[in-house]
Amino acid sequence: MFSALFNSFESGMIYAIMALGVYLTFRILDFPDMTVEGSFVTGASVAAIMIVNGYSPIVATLCAMVAGFIAGTITGFLHTKGKINPLLAGILMMIALYSINLRIMGASNIPLLSQTTIITNIQDAWAGTGLDNLLNGLLSFVGLGDSLPKTWAILIVMLVVAVVIQAGMSAFLKTEIGLALRATGDNEAMVKSFSAHTGNMKILGLAIGNALVAFSGSLVAQYNGFSDIGMGIGIIVIGLASVIIGEALFGAKTIARATLAVIGGAIIYRIVVTLALRVEFLETGDVKLITALIVVGALVIPKISDKQKEKTRKKRRLKEIQMRHDGTLPKGREEYASVKSDL
Amino acid sequence: MLRLNQIYKVFNEGTPDEKLALGNLELQMTKGEFVTVIGSNGAGKSTLMNMISGKILPDAGEVIIDGENVSAIEEHARAKMIGRVFQDPMLGTAPHMTIEENMAIAYGRTNRRGLGFGVTKKRKELFKECLGTLHLGLENRMTAKVGLLSGGERQALSLLMATFTDPKILLLDEHTAALDPSRAELVTNLTKEIVEKNQLTTLMVTHNMQQAIDLGNSLIMMDKGQIIFEARGAAKQKLTVEKLLNEFQRIKGEKMINDRAVLI
Ligand SMILES: Nc1ncnc2c1ncn2[C@@H]1O[C@H](COP(=O)(O)OP(=O)(O)OP(=O)(O)O)[C@@H](O)[C@H]1O
Numbered sequence: 001m002f003s004a005l006f007n008s009f010e011s012g013m014i015y016a017i018m019a020l021g022v023y024l025t026f027r028i029l030d031f032p033d034m035t036v037e038g039s040f041v042t043g044a045s046v047a048a049i050m051i052v053n054g055y056s057p058i059v060a061t062l063c064a065m066v067a068g069f070i071a072g073t074i075t076g077f078l079h080t081k082g083k084i085n086p087l088l089a090g091i092l093m094m095i096a097l098y099s100i101n102l103r104i105m106g107a108s109n110i111p112l113l114s115q116t117t118i119i120t121n122i123q124d125a126w127a128g129t130g131l132d133n134l135l136n137g138l139l140s141f142v143g144l145g146d147s148l149p150k151t152w153a154i155l156i157v158m159l160v161v162a163v164v165i166q167a168g169m170s171a172f173l174k175t176e177i178g179l180a181l182r183a184t185g186d187n188e189a190m191v192k193s194f195s196a197h198t199g200n201m202k203i204l205g206l207a208i209g210n211a212l213v214a215f216s217g218s219l220v221a222q223y224n225g226f227s228d229i230g231m232g233i234g235i236i237v238i239g240l241a242s243v244i245i246g247e248a249l250f251g252a253k254t255i256a257r258a259t260l261a262v263i264g265g266a267i268i269y270r271i272v273v274t275l276a277l278r279v280e281f282l283e284t285g286d287v288k289l290i291t292a293l294i295v296v297g298a299l300v301i302p303k304i305s306d307k308q309k310e311k312t313r314k315k316r317r318l319k320e321i322q323m324r325h326d327g328t329l330p331k332g333r334e335e336y337a338s339v340k341s342d343l
Numbered sequence: 344m345l346r347l348n349q350i351y352k353v354f355n356e357g358t359p360d361e362k363l364a365l366g367n368l369e370l371q372m373t374k375g376e377f378v379t380v381i382g383s384n385g386a387g388k389s390t391l392m393n394m395i396s397g398k399i400l401p402d403a404g405e406v407i408i409d410g411e412n413v414s415a416i417e418e419h420a421r422a423k424m425i426g427r428v429f430q431d432p433m434l435g436t437a438p439h440m441t442i443e444e445n446m447a448i449a450y451g452r453t454n455r456r457g458l459g460f461g462v463t464k465k466r467k468e469l470f471k472e473c474l475g476t477l478h479l480g481l482e483n484r485m486t487a488k489v490g491l492l493s494g495g496e497r498q499a500l501s502l503l504m505a506t507f508t509d510p511k512i513l514l515l516d517e518h519t520a521a522l523d524p525s526r527a528e529l530v531t532n533l534t535k536e537i538v539e540k541n542q543l544t545t546l547m548v549t550h551n552m553q554q555a556i557d558l559g560n561s562l563i564m565m566d567k568g569q570i571i572f573e574a575r576g577a578a579k580q581k582l583t584v585e586k587l588l589n590e591f592q593r594i595k596g597e598k599m600i601n602d603r604a605v606l607i
């Protein structure tokens with residue numbers, strides 16, 4: 001049980017990088033980008049084929065990111081220059097990438113089990129630090145000593161990577177270009193009237209988003225020990241599930257909070273799936289159905305709770321009006337209210 | 344400052360819906376001139392604004408801003424010279440971003456955007472000072488999402504955002520039409536104040552004839568894609584609503600039809 005949860009934390013962190021990419025396109029740009037289904041595999045394929053051909057796994061992973069960046073750029077061009085509807089542009093790119101990914105791999109599956117990958121690199125470097133003993137000691141101390149994880153390396157390093165990307169993204173979204181990018185998704189006419197090239201903003205957002213997705217795909221391939229042509233199926237929904245669960249549980253008030261919430265959402269998603277699969281009658285093949293149900297739940301439940309909140313807000317408002325009527329409203333609020341009613 | 348030379352624009356050419364939106368339109372504005380535009384529905388007023396901003400390009404003719412022929416320059420590039428406020432308060436601001444972030448986007452209109460932070464300490468001071476001139480208390484709510492503001496507050500903010508970086512041309516397309524009378528008056532007064540203070544070259548569409556007469560130093564009347572009447576300087580000062588209506592009847596041989604005209 002503990003080790004299953006430990007694994008879902010590990011892979012949750014890796015998938016969180018993909019979810020951050022989906023967050024950028026889907027939430028920030030308001031662009032339902034299906035490209036990710038293909039670019040995830042592209043990342044995995046590029047990394048896998050380069051690793052089996054003897055390239056350093058770091059170079060391979062970087063190349064995977066570049067490949068994703070290019071895929072996103074092309075989708076961006078299809079949409080902005082070709083004037084193809086966002087959904088269709090992504091679907092076209094996804095289909096095209098299917099063939100391209102097969103060409104890259106030269107087969108529908110590349111095993112990486114005996115290869116040196118980023119994951120083994122991290123584990124080797126980590127082994128020298130002796131931190132495992134310390135952390136495992138801690139675990140035994142709190143009474144979880146019977147199923148100690150083999151290594152903490154992946155969990156910790158991937159957590160750091162995800163948080164660094166999250167911090168970088170939220171800083172970027174506060175720069176001048178980042179603000180224009182966000183406004184492009186929020187109100188295109190407005191940001192155009194303030195002289196931003198919204199087409200380029202969309203291309204940039206799609207490129208960065210897909211670079212992150214491909215990066216995540218390359219890490220998943222190295223973590224699982226294989227790259228497979230089918231590994232991208234349903235990735236968009238997993239990304240959305242993470243984004244939506246994160247928003248529902250942790251909020252999205254500021255960009256920093258929203259992006260952290262995405263990481264949290266990705267981990268929780270993994271945990272929910274892991275737990276669900278422990279239920280007797282559910283099979284591995286049911287994962288996609290569970291995912292769909294999670295997304296539906298995460299979409300519908302907040303709406304219901306919003307309605308509830310609105311009801312309480314209305315009640316409070318009525319009370320406030322009553323209080324003002326009675327002249328018992330505190331002074332500070334009165335001032336603010338009168339400014340507002342001027343307008 | 345602004346010159347339109349023989350502008351033609353036809354929509355849906357070659358279809359039964361073909362519509363001459365602007366026909367042989369000529370307009371000249373000097374620096375600092377404040378022109379109000381009136382005309383019945385479908386006269387081409389918004390098309391004229393879109394023509395200047397570059398949202399639509401002319402079929403024939405030239406748009407010249409500050410001596411530069413911008414006829415072929417795209418909207419976003421032309422926006423470096425132009426400040427706009429739309430009729431719909433929702434259109435002028437990004438609702439899910441904060442007041443200061445919206446201001447930062449507006450601030451970026453004149454420069455090239457880079458990887459520096461949009462809202463810096465120094466800029467915050469500037470934004471605060473500018474927001475203070477609106478007297479709406481927005482300077483104390485700089486981190487509030489703009490979507491939380493009322494229509495009037497949003498429109499006042501849009502106006503500030505369009506003007507505080509000194510555009511060469513300010514375009515206002517019925518920017519008070521969606522507001523209730525008291526809020527509309529507030530935004531109108533702000534418009535007057537801001538345009539006077541910054542000496543902005545302004546083109547303002549309004550469906551309120553009295554407002555068109557009271558504001559600015561020139562007035563043009565449009566009909567069927569053309570300017571059918573102009574009053575500048577002293578002639579403009581002497582205009583009344585009645586005179587305008589008579590003028591329209593004399594030119595067109597028919598009564599002015601404008602379902603939104605407010606004739607007070
Ligand atoms: N994008 C477009 N495609 C087709 N026809 C258009 C388009 N934009 C405007 N028109 C037509 O051009 C004519 C002029 O429209 P415009 O919006 O400029 O009128 P207006 O003077 O602003 O009217 P209103 O007072 O109603 O705002 C109208 O007949 C309109 O239907």
Ligand SMILES: [Mg+2]
Binds near residue numbers: 388390
């Ligand atoms: Mg109009």
